[in-house]
Amino acid sequence: MEKITSFTINHLLLQPGVYVSRKDPVGGTIVTTFDLRMTSPNEEPVMNTAEVHAIEHLGATFLRNHKEWSPKVLYFGPMGCRTGFYLLLSGDYESKDIVPLMIEMWEFIRDYEGEIPGASPRDCGNYLDMNLPMAKYLAKKYLDEVLYHITADRLVYPE
Numbered sequence: 001m002e003k004i005t006s007f008t009i010n011h012l013l014l015q016p017g018v019y020v021s022r023k024d025p026v027g028g029t030i031v032t033t034f035d036l037r038m039t040s041p042n043e044e045p046v047m048n049t050a051e052v053h054a055i056e057h058l059g060a061t062f063l064r065n066h067k068e069w070s071p072k073v074l075y076f077g078p079m080g081c082r083t084g085f086y087l088l089l090s091g092d093y094e095s096k097d098i099v100p101l102m103i104e105m106w107e108f109i110r111d112y113e114g115e116i117p118g119a120s121p122r123d124c125g126n127y128l129d130m131n132l133p134m135a136k137y138l139a140k141k142y143l144d145e146v147l148y149h150i151t152a153d154r155l156v157y158p159e
Contacts, residue, residue, distance in 0.1 A: 005021065005022050006021060006022075006035075009035075009157050009158075010157075010158055010159075011041040011042060012041075012042065013158035013159075014037060014040070014041050014157070014158060015037070015040055015153075015154060015158075016037050016038055016039060016040060016084075016142065016145065016146045016154065017037050017095075017146060017150065017153075017154030017155060018034060018035075018036055018037075018095045018098065018099060018102055018146075018147075018150065018154065018155060019034065019035040019037065019095055019155065019156065019157050020032060020033070020034060020035075020093070020094060020095055020156075021033040021034060021035040021086065023092060029090055029091065029092075030090075030091060030092040031074060031088055031089070031090060031091075032088070032089050032091060032092060032093045033086055033087070033088050034086065034087040034088075034089070034093075034095065034098060035079075035084060035086065035157075036084050036085040036086070036087055036102065037083060037084040038083060038084045038085070038138060038141075038142050038146075039083045039084065040083075041081065041083050044083075046081065046082035046083055047078075047082045047083070047138060048082075048131065048134070049082070049129055050129050050130055050131035050134065051131045051134035051135045051137075051138055052078045052082055053078075053126065053129050053130050053131075054116055054119075054130045054131055054132050054134075054135035055078075055085070055109060055135045055138065055139070056076070056077055056078055056085070057116050057117055057118050057119060057124070057130070058108065058109045058112055058116060058117065058135065059076050059085065059105055059109060060076045060077070061117040061118070062104075062105050062108045062109070063076050063087070063105065066101070066104075069089070069101055071090075072089045072090045072091055073087075073088075073089060073090075074088040074089060074090055075087070075088040076088075094155075095155035095156070096155055099147065099150055099155075102147055103143065103147050103148070106139045106142055106143050106147060107139075107143065109135060109136065109139035110136050110139040110140045110143060111136075112132070112135075112136065116130050116132060
């Protein structure tokens with residue numbers, strides 16, 4: 001079998017950033033998959049499930065309620081390796097196109113106070129596995145170390 005696209009990226013060179021993972025034609029449109037890489041693979045510790053789960057709930061809630069982008073959001077969720085998240089948008093986009101949206105989303109997570117949306121036994125299959133303080137810490141780290149001063153090399157996969 002052929003390697004899937006995400007396994008062809010050199011994870012030894014990959015650093016935190018915002019990358020276009022793939023573009024797929026679906027019907028009459030393009031679906032753009034973004035790799036929101038938060039940690040340096042195989043160098044930094046991976047994120048724990050509790051903070052990943054909290055980020056997933058907060059990020060999905062933010063994106064699905066965004067005035068401009070919500071109709072284009074198809075999916076937001078964690079990578080199995082726990083080094084980042086995938087965002088799938090309806091439309092043909094480049095990484096630079098979503099940096100302002102990502103700054104908004106991660107600031108929302110960094111500054112969030114209160115109950116995590118959907119964190120109840122009725123609404124979630126693992127509602128107790130949430131860590132808001134760590135989610136906020138990771139959001140701040142991603143903003144400060146990547147998004148606020150993102151460079152061209154953090155917008156295109158390394159070769």
